[in-house]
Structure formats: C-alpha cells, structure tokens
Amino acid sequence: MGRLRGPGWLLGALLLLQGACPGTSSHSARYFLTAVSEPDQGLPLFTAMAYLDDQLIGFYDSSWRRIVSPVAWVQKTEKEDPQLWAMHTQMAQHEELFLRRDLATVQNLHNQSGGFHTLQYLSGCELSKKRGRAQFAYDGRDFIAFDKETLTWTAASATAQVTKRNWDANLSQSKLIKFELEETCTGWLRKYLEYGKETLLRKVPPVMKVTRKDSHEGLETLLCRAHGFYPKEIDVTWGKDGEVREGDTFRGVVSPNVDGTYYTWLSIEIDPKERSHYWCHVEHDGLEKPLDLAVEESASVPVWLTAVGIVSGVLAALLLAVVIVVVLKKRAEKAAYGAASTSDPGSDSSARA
Known part of the structure; x- marks a missing residue:
C-alpha cells in the first residue's frame, strides 16, 4: 500500500502569494488545492487558489500551468522579480504532481481504481497569533488534519487511520510542518507586506x-x-x-x-x-x-x-471569483498565443531537422 506524502513544504508552493498578508492578526492567507482523478466537463486535473482574507489574489491550474493574479500589487512583484515568480510557478507545478499522486494513494486506500474522485488540501496562517492549519479532504469529506500543538494527525475516517499512523510516526516531518505554519509562512507575510502596504494597510470608513x-x-x-x-x-x-x-x-x-x-x-x-x-x-x-x-x-x-x-451581496462576491478566474485564463491563453505567433517561423523546421 502506498504512503501519502506529507505536506511539509506545501506552504512554500505559493510563497509569493503568501506574502499578501499585512502584519496584524486581522489578516490571513488561505490556500485551496484540488486534484481530480479525471477531467470532468472541462475541470482541470489540478487547481490552486490563494486568498488574502476573503479576496482571491492568485490562481493556478494544470491546463496552462502558471500563476496569475488579478491584484495589482501582486502583479507588480512579477514585473520586479520575474525569476522569483518563475520559481514559485515551478513549485506550484511540483505541488500539482505530488497532490495528484496523493490522490491515487487515497484511492487505493479506499479500493477505488476508477471513477471521479477529488483530493483537496487546505492550508493557511495568521501573522501575530501564529495560527496555522493544514488538512486534507477526500471526495468532499474530511480525511485528515494536522494538530500543530501536539504534532499529531487527526483521522476523520477509519481509512485515514493508515495515513495517521504513518505520519504520526514521522516526528521530524511534523516538526517541520509546525515550523512552516508558524515561522516560514509568517516570515513571508512580513516580507511581502511592503509590496502591498498601500492596499493592505489602507483604512476606509464604513x-x-x-x-x-x-x-x-x-x-x-x-x-x-x-x-x-x-x-x-x-x-x-x-x-x-x-x-x-x-x-x-x-x-x-x-x-x-x-x-x-x-x-x-x-x-x-x-x-x-x-x-x-x-x-x-x-x-x-x-x-x-x-x-x-x-x-x-x-x-x-x-x-x-x-x-x-x-443574498445579492453574497452572490455578487461568488460571481466575481468565477469571472476573475475566467478572465485570468483568457489573458494567459492570449499571452501564450501571442508569444507563439511572434516566434521565428524557421525554428520549427530546424528543430525537426
């Protein structure tokens, strides 16, 4: 039976986006990663969404394999340090590979060789209170969650007990996850506060x-x-x-x-x-x-x-998130097409030769 990979470095997958939190406990970073066993009605095999508080600040999926953001100050970091942005895109691509492998492992634990299944990972942190969370869900139900105070995993089902025993036995991994939730994540929040301070530290009266x-x-x-x-x-x-x-x-x-x-x-x-x-x-x-x-x-x-x-306020917020994702994907596809169309037309033939 396969062994699930622990999410020890998962919080590093989108560190560029994690920096979106200002230095107060009132703000949080949350990351939603989803892997599916097979494409369904155009749904990508992997998606990652990053939120600052309740606002979408970054999106990645397996269909075009790059991080994009609708937020101006995050876009600014891409222009100022493209190498750093490229590095984190590569890390998101690696996370896609590992989470999809984890999904196959969980399917085996459930004796499911086919069909449509999902594995989701939620992580996040706050700055001042050093709160952090890391948990998995399978097919929309809680699977296993990390308790950083006891350095143990809590299984939500009998099947998850196998994973719990394996991960509880790896104390060094648990200590690493706790460090990343409390220290690594918050360190990046402080680093990138400077990029978005005009937006994140503004005060707008009600x-x-x-x-x-x-x-x-x-x-x-x-x-x-x-x-x-x-x-x-x-x-x-x-x-x-x-x-x-x-x-x-x-x-x-x-x-x-x-x-x-x-x-x-x-x-x-x-x-x-x-x-x-x-x-x-x-x-x-x-x-x-x-x-x-x-x-x-x-x-x-x-x-x-x-x-x-x-109700309309809630629906408007949900609709905006959907629209943002669609627009971001269209922009990415257009940029990729533009880059291809302006490339040297002779390069293809020389490569084949």
Missing part, C-alpha cells in the same frame, strides 16, 4: 445606514448596516439608554464586497414606542471617533428587500 421594518405582533426590527469598510474588523452594537444590548440582537457575518471592502449588519427587535431610546454604536479604524446613530424615522424597508440585499 458607510452607515440605520433603518427599521415592521416585524410581528406590533413589534418592529431595527437594522444597522455598515458598507464599504476596510480593514475587516468592525464593532457594531445596539444600545438602549446607554446600555449595550447583546442578547437580543441578531448579527450578520462580516462579508466581502467585490471591490475588496466589507459589509455587515446588526438587527434588534423592539417595541416601536421605545424606538427613540435605541442607538447603533460603531467603532472602526477608518473612523476618527466612534459613531452613535439613531433610527431614521422615514427609513422603513420591507423585510423581503433586506433579505434580497444580503
């Missing part, structure tokens, strides 16, 4: 809107919305007569916009007679001082409209 909508049994819901802010960290609370109300509020997640900023919302259900006693309190690095916002008396919105706004 655009605030406080509205109300009819609820049930004579009650109403107050909605405090924050749009277009950066960085991601924001503190939004509802207060009544100077007292923070946490227990009876409903908080939306902080979600990405298509332009790299974020939005969130916070609601609370109240008696309309007490509306004037409520304030939305907002704190963000982009604000000179905290804001306290009252309810706009004329701003009443239907429930369905609020729901549509939330």
Whole structure:
C-alpha cells in the first residue's frame, strides 16, 4: 500500500502569494488545492487558489500551468522579480504532481481504481497569533488534519487511520510542518507586506445606514448596516439608554464586497414606542471617533428587500471569483498565443531537422 506524502513544504508552493498578508492578526492567507482523478466537463486535473482574507489574489491550474493574479500589487512583484515568480510557478507545478499522486494513494486506500474522485488540501496562517492549519479532504469529506500543538494527525475516517499512523510516526516531518505554519509562512507575510502596504494597510470608513421594518405582533426590527469598510474588523452594537444590548440582537457575518471592502449588519427587535431610546454604536479604524446613530424615522424597508440585499451581496462576491478566474485564463491563453505567433517561423523546421 502506498504512503501519502506529507505536506511539509506545501506552504512554500505559493510563497509569493503568501506574502499578501499585512502584519496584524486581522489578516490571513488561505490556500485551496484540488486534484481530480479525471477531467470532468472541462475541470482541470489540478487547481490552486490563494486568498488574502476573503479576496482571491492568485490562481493556478494544470491546463496552462502558471500563476496569475488579478491584484495589482501582486502583479507588480512579477514585473520586479520575474525569476522569483518563475520559481514559485515551478513549485506550484511540483505541488500539482505530488497532490495528484496523493490522490491515487487515497484511492487505493479506499479500493477505488476508477471513477471521479477529488483530493483537496487546505492550508493557511495568521501573522501575530501564529495560527496555522493544514488538512486534507477526500471526495468532499474530511480525511485528515494536522494538530500543530501536539504534532499529531487527526483521522476523520477509519481509512485515514493508515495515513495517521504513518505520519504520526514521522516526528521530524511534523516538526517541520509546525515550523512552516508558524515561522516560514509568517516570515513571508512580513516580507511581502511592503509590496502591498498601500492596499493592505489602507483604512476606509464604513458607510452607515440605520433603518427599521415592521416585524410581528406590533413589534418592529431595527437594522444597522455598515458598507464599504476596510480593514475587516468592525464593532457594531445596539444600545438602549446607554446600555449595550447583546442578547437580543441578531448579527450578520462580516462579508466581502467585490471591490475588496466589507459589509455587515446588526438587527434588534423592539417595541416601536421605545424606538427613540435605541442607538447603533460603531467603532472602526477608518473612523476618527466612534459613531452613535439613531433610527431614521422615514427609513422603513420591507423585510423581503433586506433579505434580497444580503443574498445579492453574497452572490455578487461568488460571481466575481468565477469571472476573475475566467478572465485570468483568457489573458494567459492570449499571452501564450501571442508569444507563439511572434516566434521565428524557421525554428520549427530546424528543430525537426
């Protein structure tokens, strides 16, 4: 039975893109690598996507075998140091080879010689808190994950126990993975902070809107919305007569916009007679001082409209990721075609001779 390769140097595969994180714990780098056993409806045999926080900053797949980025400051590094960029593209190509081999090994563990199967690898880190994660999934289900505190692997299935025993026995490999998650990754984050500091360290204040909508049994819901802010960290609370109300509020997640900023919302259900006693309190690095916002008396919105706004924001972010990948691939294909068409037409014949 084959032995899975440990991901000891996997975080080095896209180090150029890992550098996209600034020096605070509020930012993270995440990498999603996927290998498939056979092409399906044009799906490449291997893909790698790099994210800064929630934004796609780099993409690689087996169909055109190079790293491309939609982010200006990452593109700048390619122009300033093309050799470094080429080196990391080669490392991504090696990672493609190894992950596809790992997929074949896991298929053997499951006694599956054919059919469509996937092996996915997720890794990532944060800078200040030295958080890191490394885990595998097979056919969309957790397979095995690394615990860097105990230097052991956690198997998510009986089949993964074989891999766990092999990897737990290799203590030197586990120590190397821990070092790369805590030290190597964060070291590259610091190095490349300088490249993207104008974007990554900017402060954009939130655009605030406080509205109300009819609820049930004579009650109403107050909605405090924050749009277009950066960085991601924001503190939004509802207060009544100077007292923070946490227990009876409903908080939306902080979600990405298509332009790299974020939005969130916070609601609370109240008696309309007490509306004037409520304030939305907002704190963000982009604000000179905290804001306290009252309810706009004329701003009443239907429930369905609020729901549509939330859902459409999520769909827009997902659509952008798809569009970015398609555009990047088209640009790469066009560049490759252009390079081929401008090459010496006689070189082909001389090579054959």
